[in-house]
Amino acid sequence: MAPTANDMDRFETFMPRLKAIAYRLLGSASDAEDAVQDTFLRWQAAETDRIEVPEAWLTKVLTNLCLNQLTSARARRETYVGQWLPEPLLAGDPMLGPADTVEQRESVSYAMLRLMERLSPDERVVYVLREAFDYPHRKIAKILDITEAGCQQIFHRAKKHMADGRSRTEIDEAAARRIVEEFLAAATSGRTEPLVRLLTDDAVSIGDGGGKVPARTKAFEGAVAVAKFMRGLFKPGKAKRLIVGGSPEVYISSANHAPAVLVVLDGRVIGVMCLDITAEGITAVLNQANPDKLERATRRWEASDHGEPLFNAF
Template identity: 55%
Template sequence: MDTVTVARFEASRNRLASLAYRLLGSAADAEDTVQDAFLRWQAADREYVEVPEAWLTKIVTNLALDRLRSAKVRRERAAGTWLPEPLLDGDPMLGPADTAEQRESVTLAVLTLMERLSPVERAVYVLREAFVYSHAEIAGILGITESASQQHTHRARRRIAGAGHGTGLDHASARGIVEAFVDAAASGRTERLVVLLTDDATGSSDGAGLGLAGKPVHYPTPARIAAALRAGFKPSPAKRRLAGGSPSIHAAVVNGCPAVLATVGDRVAGVVVLELRAGKIAGVRSIATPDRLGRLTEQWHRQERAVPLIEAW
């Protein structure tokens, strides 16, 4: 393949990876999907490809839909062991963030709620909200009618409405929120945490940080969240062994939301993402499964880091 043809694909790689990530919720699966699209690009008769960007968008979208429809993926997600993969602010895979809709479409809250959509609804929602394709363009990409595209968009918006609030924070604002959260969690007083939470706040964990990898834990009330956080933020030799050392605690922005990162050496050992609504925390999501933190760790290595909130926990 000549260098011009490769360069044309590479110019679209980040946008395609962002599209695949939003559709799949997994950076690793998104990278594999984009690589599969590159192989299709290599094999294509490019003389008949009038608009490469449109052709590649269609290929990536449909490859991602094939993954979503696969029996293995359906089993994993139906079993409740699946959680979106968190990405650090500045990661090119997060893609466009110029509008509120684009920022919200990549939050863990929205990526999780998109599990309730059919694969086609998910694709229509992402193409429309995050990449601003017209219904006519979406119809061409997915092989549906414009009317069907409009109906899918309406249903998806109704199911996801309001889930991504609290995005678009600068790092200083995010650090202030995380500092208050860490201080309250480390105090051992649940009432300090409850004050920071909305009345309908919910929490979830992948269980890995609790020694329960593959067994997600859900906390349905502010009191349950506060009790879990109080226990989780209390240091112990057993927790340090589980983490592989004594972690440093950092403030960060992950998927557009303020987040707490626990790092051991150069490795991110866990992340707690805080979803905001009206200045309070409406959702707390904790992820510590190593294969869900690989790309986040890579991006962490590349960033200039502020002073940790806690040097050694």
């Protein structure tokens, strides 16, 4: 049965929230779009006049689709070339969803999305719906077809896993931006010492090239190793310009509600560097360079007023 105009309008009302949920669950904007599209197809095929609470019905369908994707994603990651990182979203992207509370902003931060990879599919669903969207355990339990007590246990377990991976104190966005500026100044100074001072002793640097662009398959570990890599990364060189096809522009922007470094060539985003910044220092430098995961960022960048670059890399 073809959907009525009212059916379409009702789905459109819930679509922004569905996309925000799917992105947090999957860490991929393109996969989130596919999940929401599949949810719409099921909405089209359903007898919508019998659905008493459309939001609950749609969330349950979407969640089950995402659970299936999360399960298969674990198998795909085993064959993924190099390190896997989430797809970054630039400032203003509606898929970032609600950002009224600290919990909502943190739930979509690049560092937290990476941490959520350690959760089981059920733990990730419960954590996202509860922490980011304030769903009561009673509703989450119905979505997952489990008891309310079981849902609470899963949530406490997920919270513990997340806390174990993130025990340091965070700082506000203004201070984080200043540290990003200091980081770039240090990285282009040609010296490792200024960078080491900004990094924690156990800092890591991870790059995701997806097999499409050069990226180290293992993380750099430790402040000195990360600092040396960053110094080399920003060191000018003809060979680098030949590899990327020019001299990219470097900007400080925002990705996933935090300051980030964007590398842009001919209007195309070719790299997003997200820094995990805490009061103790920079704990991680997460570099997304896989072109498949930067298409949405490029479209957002093209539509934004981004000002002048800080400098040209290489």
